Amino acid sequence: MKCKECQMENIEGALFCEECGAKLETMGGLLDSAVETGGKGTILVFKTADGNKLEIPAKEDVVIGREDPISEVFPDLDLTNFGGAEGGVSRKHAVIHHAGNIFTIEDMGSTNGTYVNKKRIQPHVPQTIAPGDELKFGKLAFSLQAA
Amino acid sequence: MKKDIKIRCLMSRDTMPISGAEQAVYALVDIKAGSGTMFGTMPANFGLVLDRSGSMEGEKMDNLKEAVGYVADHLGDNDLVSVTIFDDQVETLIPNQPAKNREDIKSMLAKVIPRGGTQISDGLKAGIDEVKKGFSKDRVNHILLLTDGQTWDDEEACLTLSDAAGQQGIAITSIGIGEDWNEKLLLQIAERSHGNSHWIQNPISILDAFQQDVEGVQSVAAVNLKVTARMSQGVKPVKVYTTAPMIADVSKKVVNTSGVIADLGSLDGKKGQAVLIETRVAAQKAGKFRLGQVEVTYDIPSQGVKGQSVKADMFVTFSADALAATKVNAEVMNLVEKVSAFKLQTRALSEAEAGNIAAATRKLQSAATVLLNMGEDELAEAAEREILSLKKTGALTSAGTKKLEYGTRKLTQVLTETAK
Numbered sequence: 001m002k003c004k005e006c007q008m009e010n011i012e013g014a015l016f017c018e019e020c021g022a023k024l025e026t027m028g029g030l031l032d033s034a035v036e037t038g039g040k041g042t043i044l045v046f047k048t049a050d051g052n053k054l055e056i057p058a059k060e061d062v063v064i065g066r067e068d069p070i071s072e073v074f075p076d077l078d079l080t081n082f083g084g085a086e087g088g089v090s091r092k093h094a095v096i097h098h099a100g101n102i103f104t105i106e107d108m109g110s111t112n113g114t115y116v117n118k119k120r121i122q123p124h125v126p127q128t129i130a131p132g133d134e135l136k137f138g139k140l141a142f143s144l145q146a147a
Numbered sequence: 148m149k150k151d152i153k154i155r156c157l158m159s160r161d162t163m164p165i166s167g168a169e170q171a172v173y174a175l176v177d178i179k180a181g182s183g184t185m186f187g188t189m190p191a192n193f194g195l196v197l198d199r200s201g202s203m204e205g206e207k208m209d210n211l212k213e214a215v216g217y218v219a220d221h222l223g224d225n226d227l228v229s230v231t232i233f234d235d236q237v238e239t240l241i242p243n244q245p246a247k248n249r250e251d252i253k254s255m256l257a258k259v260i261p262r263g264g265t266q267i268s269d270g271l272k273a274g275i276d277e278v279k280k281g282f283s284k285d286r287v288n289h290i291l292l293l294t295d296g297q298t299w300d301d302e303e304a305c306l307t308l309s310d311a312a313g314q315q316g317i318a319i320t321s322i323g324i325g326e327d328w329n330e331k332l333l334l335q336i337a338e339r340s341h342g343n344s345h346w347i348q349n350p351i352s353i354l355d356a357f358q359q360d361v362e363g364v365q366s367v368a369a370v371n372l373k374v375t376a377r378m379s380q381g382v383k384p385v386k387v388y389t390t391a392p393m394i395a396d397v398s399k400k401v402v403n404t405s406g407v408i409a410d411l412g413s414l415d416g417k418k419g420q421a422v423l424i425e426t427r428v429a430a431q432k433a434g435k436f437r438l439g440q441v442e443v444t445y446d447i448p449s450q451g452v453k454g455q456s457v458k459a460d461m462f463v464t465f466s467a468d469a470l471a472a473t474k475v476n477a478e479v480m481n482l483v484e485k486v487s488a489f490k491l492q493t494r495a496l497s498e499a500e501a502g503n504i505a506a507a508t509r510k511l512q513s514a515a516t517v518l519l520n521m522g523e524d525e526l527a528e529a530a531e532r533e534i535l536s537l538k539k540t541g542a543l544t545s546a547g548t549k550k551l552e553y554g555t556r557k558l559t560q561v562l563t564e565t566a567k
């Protein structure tokens with residue numbers, strides 16, 4: 001099993017490259033979903049406790065996190081201005097996947113977790129979400145609503 | 148019968164491809180106190196071993212005195228306590244005794260004036276001797292060691308004492324304040340004795356660390372915790388990591404040709420323990436394959452439980468279904484990722500120590516990328532800063548090294564949820 005990052009040959013079954021620590025191909029795509037672009041209009045919004053709304057772009061994969069130009073991390077939904085840093089939001093915290101009428105959320109191995117209706121979800125295991133659900137990234141809570 | 152301890156055995160993949168070659172399989176053994184298990188039923192035998200060297204003067208000593216006051220106030224009347232202070236000389240300030248003389252402990256400590264250098268082994272030996280006076284298998288026997296300085300050429304003596312303490316069931320929590328102390332030594336002291344270690348940058352945090360340590364001692368659900376993994380033919384254990392209270396590579400100590408025997412000290416009933424076993428499995432035919440069996444044994448002396456054991460089997464299925472074989476257990480993957488970051492950091496620091504600047508830089512760069520992907524921004528930035536330091540000076544900074552050493556070991560600890 002060859003590492004795509006450093007070309008080191010790893011034993012079959014290894015999960016991360018022994019040389020550079022990169023995720024090996026079995027998990028390929030999980031972290032790179034941020035490069036998806038495009039999409040039309042808005043279907044869902046995040047609503048904060050004080051009534052502010054944050055539009056969720058209508059695209060297949062929407063990365064949620066904190067922008068960091070130095071590290072070249074530009075999530076689709078930047079929670080910096082919502083207190084992301086203080087609230088424990090990771091740079092690439094979670095991804096909302098959209099296929100047909102189904103939305104799922106996947107935690108990207110964030111430090112402080114993603115919660116759906118107060119229950120922490122397992123990293124890298126997408127969970128279905130729908131309008132009316134409460135989502136929490138670290139300590140930042142939003143309700144999910146139709147646009 | 149009520150189970151005091153519960154274990155779960157998770158494999159990196161439930162289904163493995165038939166590849167005709169040796170494959171890596173990770174087994175995560177998750178150990179938790181069973182629901183309804185009583186914590187804190189074991190009285191403590193708590194020894195404080197405290198640095199009183201000249202550099203402790205001022206804010207450090209003021210905060211230390213306050214923190215010792217906290218320990219005195221929060222130990223129970225049935226607990227035992229001792230206080231040993233050291234510089235290049237040792238003084239047993241409070242010999243091992245019941246913790247009810249709280250005001251005496253505080254007033255004795257109030258008189259301590261910083262002086263002299265730092266000789267940790269003498270202080271540690273005297274502190275261990277005090278804990279031994281009150282030693283009992285019915286107690287949580289524990290030492291909290293605090294220092295702010297480099298010890299004087301007695302590192303080996305410290306490690307020998309730590310090994311012996313660990314074997315006797317006396318865990319040592321080591322705490323370093325500031326930047327002028329040897330993190331490798333303090334981490335080794337903790338790992339060898341099945342204890343914890345903390346880096347405190349600001350003296351005001353001494354109290355927090357002491358609180359955490361007392362709470363840990365009072366949350367012990369079981370002692371003499373031991374994990375034994377017996378592997379089937381064709382299965383070879385290659386690495387073993389413990390994850391609580393810190394990630395530690397215990398492979399050298401616990402892996403043998405046929406399996407794993409790991410002494411883990413005590414089980415924190417609130418935090419639990421998890422052991423990651425990396426194996427190599429020889430090529431197998433299609434069908435269910437038993438990798439081996441994990442057995443966890445433990446004692447709860449206060450409840451008359453001794454040598455209790457819980458067992459779980461490790462199974463995978465070898466299949467020609469390539470799609471099924473791509474599915475990876477998320478919980479195992481998450482832990483392997485953290486261990487992977489810890490390994491990269493360890494190798495980077497070793498390369499830097501050996502003067503291999505190019506190799507150290509490469510490893511640090513990889514570590515920074517991995518940490519960033521995990522959302523560990525601060526640690527990733529610390530790695531980046533150390534890369535710059537290597538470029539400019541050919542050496543790592545003391546603070547950066549400590550940040551990476553401690554930060555990656557504690558990746559398994561997350562912020563406690565405070566909202567609602």
